[in-house]
Amino acid sequence: MGRVGCDPSRGVGALNGRKSMHRLPTRIVALMIGTLLVVLIAVSGSMIWMSRTLDAQARDQSLAQVRTARANLLTQVRLTTLDYTKWETAVDAVRAKDSDWLYLNIGAAATVGQVVQLVLIWGGPFASDIGWTDDGVEAGRTSLLDPATLGLIEHRVGATPIRSFESADFFVWHSGGVFALGAARFEVVKGENGVRIPDRQAARLAMGRRITPQSLATIEDNYLLTGLEIVHAAPEGRPNLPLLGGDGRPVAYLTWDAPTPGTALLGRMLPWLGLLAMTVLAMAGVGIVLVRRTAQHLVTAERSASTAARTDAMTGLPNRAAFNEALARPARAGERAILFLDVNDFKRINDSIGHAAGDHIVVHVARRLAKLSSPERFLARIAGDEYVFVVTGPSAEFRVRWLAHAAEQVLANPFKVQGHQVQVTMAMGYAVQAVDDMTGADLVRQADLAMYEAKSHKGSGPVAFGAVIEQASRDAAVIEQNLRRALEHGTEITVAYQPIVGPDGRLVRAEALARWTSAQLGPITPDRFVAVAEQAGLMVQLGRRLFQIICDDLVAYPDLHVSINISPLQLMAPDFIPMITEELRDRGIAASRIEIELTESVVVDDPRLAADRLAELHATGFSTALDDFGTGYSSIGYLGQLRFDTLKIDRSFVSKIRSSQEGVEIVRGMIIMARGLRMKVVCEGIEAAEELELLRAMGCDFAQGFHLGRPAPVQVLVNTWLCSTSPQAAVA
Known part of the structure; x- marks a missing residue:
């Protein structure tokens, strides 16, 4: 084959060929432009369709959210009304026309105005209605609601079944505003032997919660809405939802700005779509350059992704993946050690000053510990508040001990977080590689066990893994x-x-x-x-x-009758209460024969879930007791919310009443507090007659301890206590 340059004609032809490679024929250019136009039209049409679809979905979702908010307004006031009307003490006070009690326990709810802003009682023993509003006037007044509204409420309440947990709830206009209103009759819902009160003899209670701009703002925040307001008539062109009155007709409407995320998204994307079209046309001329640049960007991105995959985003330290890689390298005996660190009481820090502050603590601890890192002291954050040093090289045991001491020193000064001074201590455990073939996972397990041993003995300093552990x-x-x-x-x-x-x-x-x-x-x-x-x-x-x-x-x-200790793990299990209820039903055992005892950790760990579980236990018929009171962190506020039936005072307090007046006052204070919360009191750990006499003099209801009886099989208990014809004289 000849050389191209030897034939001038071939040389010119080749040159023309090379030039033609850089010029697209007109028809190909037209085809590419046509293809680009089709793509742009398809993309534009898809974007318009998507924006309209998103707008429609957002509108439907906002309607569902406002419907839920409307139902919540009625549910809140309905449950509040039922709490009062099915309360036996309230029913007795109504029958006795005890106006002072009714104001202090019911009317004051309106004058304070935090839960409801309108309370009205009528019917039954009352010749006329009496009511309170949030204007601060303590004296009950009549005619707070007009006769038509009151008659409508009376009609709706009369339609609810007697002796049931049902009420009337709807919306009304009153004093220039809209109220979510709940109404029910005062009656005690009992068994078949309960006292029946004819409907005409039962007093009524209506409670109203005003829908204020603040409550509308709360709904806006909760459901990401804007422009939420109450209007008299359904507006044109805006989504709205009627607030139905007692006769089923709207008394007002909730209306809000229709969300248009699709339209907003399309508006933001249109300039970019134009820029994209021009960019695509430009890319045809500089394709090779862009491909080269893209390849370089991909390499850079891959490196960044690799680094990010091995870096903790919060602290910037190596993460668990990087730690596992470092741990996978082999090491000889005595040339590798693990120092495992965990923040003490980190949950309490989060609960006391907030999770954001807890995150700051995590970052600040990482910064101080990072000062101790080096190529031979690899530091990683492997979990929420857990850090690990991997010490490598000769004399690893000596250097890991030094490192633990140094870590204590750098953490000695308190942290300043969001205006708080927080003293942070860490449980530290370390382990040194004992043999050449020990895996990194085994070494970490040993350091972890040593750390937990340090955590169980706070203040003991770093703990070395050893034979005892x-x-x-x-x-x-x-x-x-x-x-x-x-x-x-x-x-x-x-x-x-x-x-x-x-x-x-x-x-x-x-x-x-x-x-x-x-x-x-x-x-x-x-x-x-x-x-x-x-x-x-x-x-x-x-x-x-x-x-x-x-x-x-x-x-x-x-x-x-028995008391049963329940662990937090059992109580929080979703099938626990159905399991014990089914067991009792199958055996024909009344739940009232069992009292469930819970420790304070249940209250502190998750108060809301604990309250729900306690409510389920009470509804099933169990009584409940707070065990070991005073040894944990529960507050009087928790006790008031969770409604325990019994308070068990721990032995650590009972043991001090014989030798300390301060101990006597502490126990007496606990008993007085329990009385105020309508709880019975059990004092545990009574080991002497003198303790028993002192506690009974202070008003203790029940007693338990070795002085009264040691734990024994059921037959011994029955023969000693249930089969006896008289109480135990030795302890009476």
């Missing part, structure tokens, strides 16, 4: 294995009962206490095997087994 971990594994076997097959799990006696020395109930005597390990203390059960996820299964044993005893001894 290893043995404790192995013991827990053995206990777990035998506990699983005991729960599945044997009868090793039993229940002992400790008496709780009243002022006359008679048995009121008995506290059920778990006992386990393993065939292989012998007796295991409850605090040990319960802790293992919680860590191993066996607490719910163990609680179910114990409840079955207790039910067997309740069936065998109909006069027996």
